[in-house]
Every structure is written in C-alpha cells, then in structure tokens.
Amino acid sequence: MxxxxxxxxxxxxxxxxxxxxxxxxxxxxxxxxxxxxxxxxxxxxxxxxxxxxxxxxAMKKNDTVVTAGGLVGKVVSVDDVYANVEIAPTVKVKVVKATIVEVQPLGGKPAND
Missing domain, CATH: 1.20.5 (Single alpha-helices involved in coiled-coils or other helix-helix interfaces)
Known part of the structure; x- marks a missing residue:
C-alpha cells in the first residue's frame, strides 16, 4: 500500500x-x-x-497632603513645582509636588493631633 x-x-x-x-x-x-x-x-x-x-x-492653601516619604502636613503655599508644607506648628518644608501621593481637601484631620 x-x-x-x-x-x-x-x-x-x-x-x-x-x-x-x-x-x-x-x-x-x-x-x-x-x-x-x-x-x-x-x-x-x-x-x-x-x-x-x-x-x-487643584491643591491650595490649608489642604492636607501626604508625601511619598510619609510626611503629613498642611499646605502653606503652592508654586508650579514646589509646595511649602507645614509639618509642625513652626516647621515648614519645601516639597516637590511630584512626591505628593495624597491630597485631602480642607477640613482634613491635622497632622499633629
């Protein structure tokens, strides 16, 4: 075959x-x-x-922010690239806006309470 x-x-x-x-x-x-x-x-x-x-x-003054490094604070002023954040009553730091991971609007819980 x-x-x-x-x-x-x-x-x-x-x-x-x-x-x-x-x-x-x-x-x-x-x-x-x-x-x-x-x-x-x-x-x-x-x-x-x-x-x-x-x-x-849309971040503005008195908003509460959390940075990638874990800092929680209240926004004092906002620039194009930076935001000044108050992390304690007399301690202010300049934070790059790209490192912010969360923005809570006005009335959020304060960082130091």
Whole structure:
C-alpha cells in the first residue's frame, strides 16, 4: 500500500489550513490574558493617576497632603513645582509636588493631633 505523491501533497495542504486555525487558538489565551490585565490592572491605575494629578493641580492653601516619604502636613503655599508644607506648628518644608501621593481637601484631620 503505497501512497501516491499527489495524495500526500493534498494531505499536507489540508494540514496547513488547520495549522492556521491552530496557531490562532494558541495565541487566543495570550490575548485574553492581556485584555484581563488591561481591565483589572492597567486601566484602574491610569484612572488613579489622572485623579491624583488633578488633585495635585487643584491643591491650595490649608489642604492636607501626604508625601511619598510619609510626611503629613498642611499646605502653606503652592508654586508650579514646589509646595511649602507645614509639618509642625513652626516647621515648614519645601516639597516637590511630584512626591505628593495624597491630597485631602480642607477640613482634613491635622497632622499633629
């Protein structure tokens, strides 16, 4: 029982058509994982960063801020790049606005109580 070359070539082309669908099915789980990561991790982080940047841009005197270093204080004045923050009754520090991780509006709990 010998298979003719023509029959063998036809079988190879049928396997090639099936391999295109097989390669798509092998890539599909990776695409689904990326979509899940986007909606569960990337998109919420982008929304959080947008709200943080908006709150830093709207920061004004007497707002309570938390820096990346853990300092909690009340804003005394705001510049384009820096914010002067009072961390104790007579202690004021100049903080780079990019290091602020949280802004609480007026009426927040004071840092030294």
């Amino acid at each position: 010998i298979i003719t070359p023509a029959f063998a070539q036809a079988a190879g082309s049928a396997a090639g058509a099936g391999s295109a669908a097989g390669s798509f099915l092998s890539i599909a789980p990776l695409v689904l994982i990326f979509v899940a990561f986007y909606f569960l991790m990337i998109r919420p982080q982008q929304k959080r960063m947008k709200t943080l940047q908006a709150s830093i841009g």
